[in-house]
Amino acid sequence: METSAHPYWPRALALPGYVAGARPGWQCAGAVAAAAAALFALGWALGGAGGGAKGGARGVAKRSPARRLVLGWFLLCTGIHGVLEGYFSLRHRELPADTGLLADVWKEYAKADSRYMTSDDFTVAMETVTAWAWGPLSFLTFLALLRQHPARYILQLVVSLGQLYGDILYFATEARAGWAHSDPHPFYFWGYFVGLNGVWVLVPALLLLDAGRELARAQRGHDRPRHKAH
Amino acid sequence: METSAHPYWPRALALPGYVAGARPGWQCAGAVAAAAAALFALGWALGGAGGGAKGGARGVAKRSPARRLVLGWFLLCTGIHGVLEGYFSLRHRELPADTGLLADVWKEYAKADSRYMTSDDFTVAMETVTAWAWGPLSFLTFLALLRQHPARYILQLVVSLGQLYGDILYFATEARAGWAHSDPHPFYFWGYFVGLNGVWVLVPALLLLDAGRELARAQRGHDRPRHKAH
Numbered sequence: 001m002e003t004s005a006h007p008y009w010p011r012a013l014a015l016p017g018y019v020a021g022a023r024p025g026w027q028c029a030g031a032v033a034a035a036a037a038a039l040f041a042l043g044w045a046l047g048g049a050g051g052g053a054k055g056g057a058r059g060v061a062k063r064s065p066a067r068r069l070v071l072g073w074f075l076l077c078t079g080i081h082g083v084l085e086g087y088f089s090l091r092h093r094e095l096p097a098d099t100g101l102l103a104d105v106w107k108e109y110a111k112a113d114s115r116y117m118t119s120d121d122f123t124v125a126m127e128t129v130t131a132w133a134w135g136p137l138s139f140l141t142f143l144a145l146l147r148q149h150p151a152r153y154i155l156q157l158v159v160s161l162g163q164l165y166g167d168i169l170y171f172a173t174e175a176r177a178g179w180a181h182s183d184p185h186p187f188y189f190w191g192y193f194v195g196l197n198g199v200w201v202l203v204p205a206l207l208l209l210d211a212g213r214e215l216a217r218a219q220r221g222h223d224r225p226r227h228k229a230h
Numbered sequence: 231m232e233t234s235a236h237p238y239w240p241r242a243l244a245l246p247g248y249v250a251g252a253r254p255g256w257q258c259a260g261a262v263a264a265a266a267a268a269l270f271a272l273g274w275a276l277g278g279a280g281g282g283a284k285g286g287a288r289g290v291a292k293r294s295p296a297r298r299l300v301l302g303w304f305l306l307c308t309g310i311h312g313v314l315e316g317y318f319s320l321r322h323r324e325l326p327a328d329t330g331l332l333a334d335v336w337k338e339y340a341k342a343d344s345r346y347m348t349s350d351d352f353t354v355a356m357e358t359v360t361a362w363a364w365g366p367l368s369f370l371t372f373l374a375l376l377r378q379h380p381a382r383y384i385l386q387l388v389v390s391l392g393q394l395y396g397d398i399l400y401f402a403t404e405a406r407a408g409w410a411h412s413d414p415h416p417f418y419f420w421g422y423f424v425g426l427n428g429v430w431v432l433v434p435a436l437l438l439l440d441a442g443r444e445l446a447r448a449q450r451g452h453d454r455p456r457h458k459a460h
Contacts, residue, residue, distance in 0.1 A: 122352045125402035129395065150450040154442050157384070161391055165359065169399070172355035212384050215445050218452035220380040 006096075008114035009183050015117055018096040021104035028108040031101065032084070036076050043075035044068045046146060067145070070156075070210075073203060074142040077159070081135030089128040092119045112192035113174065114181040122173050126166045134162045153218075157211035160204035167200045236326075238344035239413050245347055248326040251334035258338040261331065262314070266306050273305035274298045276376060297375070300386075300440075303433060304372040307389070311365030319358040322349045342422030343404065344411040352403050356396045364392045383448075387441035390434035397430045 006018050021028070047068035063071075087102040088095070095103055096117055110116040115123040137159045144152035174181060174193075182189045236248045251258070277298035293301075317332040318325070325333055326347055340346040345353040367389045374382035404411060404423075412419045 121403045121406040122399070124406060125399050128402070129398060148453065150446045150453060151442070153449065154387070154445050157387065158391060158442075161388060162395060165392060165395055168359060169352070169355050172358070173351045176351040176354060212381070212388075215384050215449065216380045218449040219383065219445065222448035222451050223378065223380060 010180050015096050021107040022099050023104045025108040028105045039075045039079045040072035043072035047071035074138045077138040081130050085127045085131040089131040111183045112188040153211040153214045160208040163200050164204040240410050245326050251337040252329050253334045255338040258335045269305045269309045270302035273302035277301035304368045307368040315357045315361040319361040341413045342418040383441040383444045390438040393430050394434040
């Protein structure tokens with residue numbers, strides 16, 4: 001196998017069979033950003049149709065902007081987990097030599113974390129759970145929120161906790177490895193590595209608290225005796 | 231530092247400073263089993279006092295045996311996560327040279343997974359979250375279930391999902407490493423590694439489904455309009 005020089009850290013990393021991506025980094029980042037924005041906008045738009053529940057029956061409160069943002073978020077997560085992380089979970093071994101669009105996207109991101117180029121055990125395990133559990137469950141959460149299904153906040157809590165825990169382990173394992181796998185340039189380390197993954201700490205933490213508050217409210221009402229004996 | 235021959239796998243593993251445990255394995259396993267059984271029994275017993283809720287007010291249903299088992303489980307988890315895994319998260323670096331009771335317990339278990347003797351990045355990260363998040367939250371779940379707090383099934387779901395996801399990653403990373411870190415003797419591989427950790431897949435999976443069912447029931451009641459307009 002031929003190997004060309006690679007841009008990954010640590011610089012001494014051996015990547016047998018590595019072939020440079022065919023597209024410039026800004027095209028990869030742009031393609032992902034455009035697809036993510038489209039999914040987010042679609043979720044937002046679908047959240048506006050028909051009000052809060054049950055086909056827009058009269059008297060049903062309209063969905064708030066915050067709830068519509070959450071719909072956009074879970075559709076965005078469906079795409080990221082299902083497509084990007086789904087590709088990685090299936091093709092991580094071939095990634096260094098692959099040259100499709102999704103391979104190029106990962107080759108760009110891997111400048112911020114070369115564990116994606118080496119089939120790192122933890123990274124593959126975590127991404128596989130993310131792709132095959134949190135991905136489909138993100139879509140189920142989206143549907144459940146759209147349809148006001150009784151399981152909607154349970155799903156929101158499950159997916160958010162899964163994302164949060166996976167992301168915390170992702171940062172923690174790399175911290176223990178001495179942050180050795182990222183290009184130290186601020187664009188890659190702070191922009192890609194900390195910035196992008198930080199979103200999946202902050203938003204899931206908020207949505208976890210939100211789901212907990214909603215579920216506790218419902219449980220409190222359920223626990224209260226319906227008919228007082230006086 | 232002196233190093234004595236060690237019993238861990240892979241056999242070529244270097245463990246500088248390793249000192250053999252002072253107690254035989256059966257004493258370590260027995261001490262943990264006795265402490266776990268005592269916590270479990272205490273949780274069960276406390277679950278019987280005062281019926282299901284609010285100090286045993288008349289008319290309140292008695293707690294079922296299944297619910298009392300769950301109380302025992304979360305008190306047991308509090309102890310395991312807080313003490314055993316708490317010790318590991320703080321002292322993993324000194325573990326090979328340490329000779330206290332908790333060190334001896336880990337030296338016995340590590341025959342089934344030597345990642346505990348080498349401060350493996352994933353193992354330390356996962357055990358630290360388990361000790362400091364799932365440990366205290368297990369106790370909070372125990373209290374919430376005991377007091378019929380509205381957050382009880384939310385906490386049960388959070389802790390159970392955290393345990394389940396952590397354990398799945400624990401098995402998955404070791405599978406990817408070719409099961410290289412366990413003594414292949416069935417007692418260690420099937421008994422300790424698969425058997426003990428399998429409990430933390432099965433029980434959390436059941437408790438996760440149970441919490442989801444309870445929360446969905448409460449949410450369904452909450453979503454239903456209280457006063458029908460006819």
